[in-house]
Amino acid sequence: MPRILDGNRVRDDIKSELKPRVEALAAQGRPPGLAVVLVGHHPASEIYVRNKIKTCHDLGIYSESITPPDSISTAELLAIVLALNARPEIDGILVQLPLPPQVDTKRILMAVTPAKDVDGFHPCNVGALVANLPAPRACTPAGIIELLKRGGIPIAGRRAVVVGRSDIVGKPAAMLLLHEHATVTICHSKTPDLPAVCREADILVAAIGRAAMITRDFIRQGATVIDVGTNYIQDRDLAARIFRNSPEKLASFDRRGSVLVGDVDPIDVVERAGAYTPVPGGVGPLTIAMLMVNTVASAERRSGVC
Ligand code: GUN
Numbered sequence: 301m302p303r304i305l306d307g308n309r310v311r312d313d314i315k316s317e318l319k320p321r322v323e324a325l326a327a328q329g330r331p332p333g334l335a336v337v338l339v340g341h342h343p344a345s346e347i348y349v350r351n352k353i354k355t356c357h358d359l360g361i362y363s364e365s366i367t368p369p370d371s372i373s374t375a376e377l378l379a380i381v382l383a384l385n386a387r388p389e390i391d392g393i394l395v396q397l398p399l400p401p402q403v404d405t406k407r408i409l410m411a412v413t414p415a416k417d418v419d420g421f422h423p424c425n426v427g428a429l430v431a432n433l434p435a436p437r438a439c440t441p442a443g444i445i446e447l448l449k450r451g452g453i454p455i456a457g458r459r460a461v462v463v464g465r466s467d468i469v470g471k472p473a474a475m476l477l478l479h480e481h482a483t484v485t486i487c488h489s490k491t492p493d494l495p496a497v498c499r500e501a502d503i504l505v506a507a508i509g510r511a512a513m514i515t516r517d518f519i520r521q522g523a524t525v526i527d528v529g530t531n532y533i534q535d536r537d538l539a540a541r542i543f544r545n546s547p548e549k550l551a552s553f554d555r556r557g558s559v560l561v562g563d564v565d566p567i568d569v570v571e572r573a574g575a576y577t578p579v580p581g582g583v584g585p586l587t588i589a590m591l592m593v594n595t596v597a598s599a600e601r602r603s604g605v606c
Contacts, residue, residue: 303575305451305526307443311585314446314593315359321596322360325603332599333362334392334418334591335384339377339403340370344532345396348588352394355588361595362389374404378411385413391602392418392595397468415602418594420472429472432479436594441473443586444505444526445480453503453524453575456481461498463487463514463563464507469528473505494518506563512542516568525576528583529563542566 325331334356338349349365356363366380377399384393393416399405414424420438428435448455460482464470474486487497498504498518506514507528519525533539536550539559543549544567553559562579569576577583599605 302570302573303451305447305453305524305575305577305582307447307577307582307585310447310450311589313450314586314589315355318359318592318596321600325596325599325605326360328603328605330389331360331362332392332595333364333390334394334595335387335390336363336365337377337380337384337393337395338365338367339372339396339399340368342396342398344530345398349396352588352591355592356595359592361592370400372400372403374402374407377403377408381408381411385411385416390416391599392416392591394419394591416598418591418598420594421467426467426472429475436598437476437590438468438472439590439594440469440507440528440583440587441476442590442593443583444473444528445476446590447526447577447583447586448480448503448524451575455503457483458502459483459485459500460503460505461485461487461501462505462507463494463498464505464509464528466507469507470505473507473528477503477505508563510563511538511561512563512565514564514569516565516572519564519569519572521572522574523572525564525569525573526583527562527564527569527577527579529561529579530584531561531563532558533561534558 322331336349336352353363353365384390393412395408409421412422414422417425418436420436425435460477462470462474465486465488474484478484487494495517499520501523503524505526511531511533539553542561560580
């Protein structure tokens with residue numbers, strides 16, 4: 301049986317490490333502060349933001365959510381971001397993506413002052429990532445590195461293949477793996493013979509957004525497989541196929557009307573991988589943990605602790 305890289309355990313460890321840092325900041329004057337901007341009513345985003353706010357609460361981090369309507373304009377959202385930039389008690393600003401189509405997402409992300417950009421999405425922080433300079437790193441990719449390191453998976457000298465080239469996950473994950481001295485390949489929808497390229501991976505990162513796309517023929521025996529996918533399947537036949545008619549999974553589907561599936565086939569990965577991240581309970585918890593790390597680090601920098 302492969303080893304499970306347990307995201308919930310790593311998240312709890314990171315939260316325990318953060319607690320004294322939050323307490324020290326609070327004792328010194330004020331706790332770290334995070335503002336989350338959630339536009340409209342995107343169901344998955346609402347769940348993510350609720351979990352982010354709850355984790356702030358657990359740690360004693362001040363948080364607030366700003367929830368403008370779906371109809372907001374770029375100018376109105378810019379005004380919200382600029383007001384948050386100016387507030388001294390706010391150390392981190394996160395604008396939950398995706399934004400509605402009428403909003404110019406790049407302009408909004410560029411408006412967040414780089415020192416408060418706890419998502420690591422501002423071009424200044426992306427530049428710092430490429431140059432390997434200290435700055436907030438994108439949370440999901442940073443979480444992947446934590447999972448690998450704390451899971452005892454060697455990275456230096458290994459072959460890493462990242463499937464997906466998004467600005468949020470694929471590109472920064474590839475860069476972080478490169479800084480850890482992996483030999484990195486980034487693949488995407490135009491890559492010829494994707495299974496063959498993936499089979500070269502010692503570390504395979506799937507960040508495509510397509511349920512169970514990575515099947516056994518993509519996975520080298522013994523590889524470490526990191527599944528970033530969070531796909532809610534609403535088609536019962538598809539769920540039955542992916543979970544090979546598992547009675548528990550189908551009962552869960554029948555209760556909820558959907559089931560969560562990663563980008564990696566959940567049965568094939570158990571048969572092929574040496575270690576893997578489950579969905580749920582793998583990468584997901586780390587995204588929030590690393591947001592907390594970035595928020596605390598931002599508060600420390602801004603208060604002169606480091
Ligand atoms: N939407 C999905 N993932 C993320 C993330 O890491 N940050 C933000 N701001 N939005 C997201």
